[in-house]
Amino acid sequence: MTSSTDAAAAAPTPPTATSDELLKALILQGHRLHSAVSAVGAAHQLTADEWLILDALHSHDGLTMSQISALTPPSGASLTRAVDRLVTRSLVYRTPSLTDRRKVDVRISDLGRDLHGVVTADLADLTAELDAAMAEEALDPVAFAAVLNGLPGLA
Template sequence: MHTTKNLSAMVADVVAEHGFTLDEWMVLDAIRRNDGSAMSQISTASGCAGASLTRAVDKLVTGSLVYREASQVDRRKVEVFISDRGRDAHQELREQLRDLDERVEKMTSVSGISREALVELCGALRGI
């Protein structure tokens, strides 16, 4: 459990450099993977729900990263789509997260310690 928190904190640091919270990143990623999703689908895919989900989508809309449209099937529902700007931001951030994962993987193979132990160590060092 502690390892998961430390890894989440490491990811949160990377996404914060781009002005995102972890929830906002998870929502953007969910929309990128399922463009044109309803809010309920985004909630399921991102793990973000309720007011947090609404705030995250609102911020992404304000930043022109995603946009809302009424559903063509059911005009009472709203679907969320990723914009070109959002796609570019997602790609850039995804590459940085992939780099983080590769660095962790490389450090574990070079040092001979487990991924979990390395993440724990990084978490301890962050606290100093």
């Protein structure tokens, strides 16, 4: 039989009002940020997911579909459709993998790099707002991103 102290220690702590508020703020701001990125992307006939795919390929050219899926929200058929649209616009292209002939790598084209640069520049105001908000609160954006990216169950 366990003592009441052991049971209390094993019970998860209820979320505080602060963590509830943070969760709500992240959800709300996530939607707002997605809408803002979508609006900028729409001016270039890109969805937010397609821009994220271009961004992943800009940072890590020559990714398999599985690797792109791990770095971006779309997966499965949605990812395939998004990459197909980017291929149709000559923003990315597929090549046989150099390491595994059963796989295909997706690479960003020069046109894709150019468009990525234009969209990134168009997002500069939003990025500047984020930077200013983080600086005002003396928050390290790299550490904050690491916390968000490391949340269990969300990876």
